[in-house]
Amino acid sequence: MKSRRQFIKLGAVGSVALMSQAVTAAPDDLTQSQQPTKKQKVIKPIVVSTWNHGLDANKAAWEVLSKGGTALDAVEKGVRVTESDPNNTSVGLGGLPDRDGNVTLDACIMDHNSNCGAVAFLQHIENPISVARKVMEDTPHVMLAGDGALTFALSKGFKKTNLLTESSKEAWQNWLKSSNYQPRINSENHDTIGMLAIDEAGNLAGACTTSGMAYKLHGRIGDSPIIGAGLFVDNEVGAACATGLGEAVIRVAGSAIVVELMRHGKSPQEACEEAVARIIKKHKNLENLQVGFIALSKNGEVGCHSVYAGFNVALRDQVNEKMVDAKYEKEW
Numbered sequence: 233m234k235s236r237r238q239f240i241k242l243g244a245v246g247s248v249a250l251m252s253q254a255v256t257a258a259p260d261d262l263t264q265s266q267q268p269t270k271k272q273k274v275i276k277p278i279v280v281s282t283w284n285h286g287l288d289a290n291k292a293a294w295e296v297l298s299k300g301g302t303a304l305d306a307v308e309k310g311v312r313v314t315e316s317d318p319n320n321t322s323v324g325l326g327g328l329p330d331r332d333g334n335v336t337l338d339a340c341i342m343d344h345n346s347n348c349g350a351v352a353f354l355q356h357i358e359n360p361i362s363v364a365r366k367v368m369e370d371t372p373h374v375m376l377a378g379d380g381a382l383t384f385a386l387s388k389g390f391k392k393t394n395l396l397t398e399s400s401k402e403a404w405q406n407w408l409k410s411s412n413y414q415p416r417i418n419s420e421n422h423d424t425i426g427m428l429a430i431d432e433a434g435n436l437a438g439a440c441t442t443s444g445m446a447y448k449l450h451g452r453i454g455d456s457p458i459i460g461a462g463l464f465v466d467n468e469v470g471a472a473c474a475t476g477l478g479e480a481v482i483r484v485a486g487s488a489i490v491v492e493l494m495r496h497g498k499s500p501q502e503a504c505e506e507a508v509a510r511i512i513k514k515h516k517n518l519e520n521l522q523v524g525f526i527a528l529s530k531n532g533e534v535g536c537h538s539v540y541a542g543f544n545v546a547l548r549d550q551v552n553e554k555m556v557d558a559k560y561e562k563e564w
């Protein structure tokens with residue numbers, strides 16, 4: 233599993249002409265070069281997402297963004313790729329189940345008008361992000377959970393799917409042999425995809441989707457479907473999302489805080505660092521407590537930071553298609 237954390241650098245893919253004013257062309261260190269001056273033109277669009285699976289998700293998002301599509305369509309299309317990947321054990325199809333063998337999914341989406349939708353504790357639906365979008369667009373509500381969310385999804389034409397793949401079932405059955413109630417919170421079991429994008433029109437959107445903590449208590453909901461915790465977008469300022477131990481993210485209203493810190497003048501990088509510092513301050517026991525944040529400002533700056541080493545971020549813009557290792561506070 234270590235390979236999932238390996239640093240992948242694909243290098244720049246854009247044309248030289250596009251590089252001249254690019255404010256996102258920070259090869260390995262987002263903190264140093266992604267600070268556009270007022271005179272610099274932001275080269276849009278941009279998409280950023282969590283972990284290595286973000287590369288493929290970004291590709292799908294880029295198909296939308298590069299044709300002038302909206303950030304909202306891009307983030308939905310992007311994270312659907314990860315949700316539908318049976319080999320990804322932390323999102324959608326193939327996600328590791330709860331301790332009773334049920335794959336239960338959490339997801340949310342938010343647009344530039346502060347519209348948002350979410351589903352929590354949803355079973356049997358491969359693409360919860362699209363259900364979340366339907367909640368946003370077709371209901372007066374923000375969040376549906378459990379059976380109600382499933383009934384709603386079926387009414388909208390989503391099909392029931394068995395999300396427990398053979399390999400996830402086998403992993404769960406192995407876990408059952410000891411079946412200590414110690415839901416794993418290490419980096420191998422926490423790989424939510426969070427995605428943030430800014431489109432050509434300069435509008436922001438974000439999406440976040442996960443099967444949550446492996447072998448969790450049945451009914452447990454993490455930060456990922458909670459607007460303000462797993463994801464937050466404010467089109468005047470920027471957007472942020474979180475991955476890692478959801479309980480810790482919720483305690484500090486993580487993504488909302490990152491955006492609020494940007495509103496008060498912090499760069500996305502500084503804002504992510506401050507949110508991580510709050511998490512560290514609020515938790516006496518930091519053993520295995522991994523949390524990572526990514527942030528994208530209205531003017532195209534990107535930031536990311538995590539409690540422990542190993543968090544990485546996929547970045548795609550007109551110049552770059554690459555992974556970036558986040559800076560962190562602690563070694564494992």
Ligand code: ASP
Pocket residue numbers: 322421422423424442443444445453454455456474475476477478479
């Ligand atoms: N944040 C997610 C949760 O706690 C898990 C993850 O990031 O993998 O449910």
